[in-house]
Amino acid sequence: MKVQNLSLKAWPDLLAPPDKKSRGFEDLLRTKLREVDQDQKEALFRLRAFAAGKDTDVAGLSLALARAELSFRMVLRIRNKILEAYQEIMRMQI
Numbered sequence: 001m002k003v004q005n006l007s008l009k010a011w012p013d014l015l016a017p018p019d020k021k022s023r024g025f026e027d028l029l030r031t032k033l034r035e036v037d038q039d040q041k042e043a044l045f046r047l048r049a050f051a052a053g054k055d056t057d058v059a060g061l062s063l064a065l066a067r068a069e070l071s072f073r074m075v076l077r078i079r080n081k082i083l084e085a086y087q088e089i090m091r092m093q094i
Helices: 023-053 058-091
Strands: none
Touching: 023 058
């Protein structure tokens, strides 16, 4: 059995210089945090409307709550991974 070599020609994006318009990690994180905040606000708005007795779509409320919970868990996992990476760097001997 022969294994073919992988070449970087298969991934031209790796060879190209970074685009000046490309977003950095900070911008990506900031955008995602805004989306999570919006999900939380949407769920809270729907929950308050439901608690006040307004005509509310229960399926939409359930979906908004699930989306808010899922997005918050994602942010929490990202935070934990960043902290783990930081702690690992701090343990390195120089």
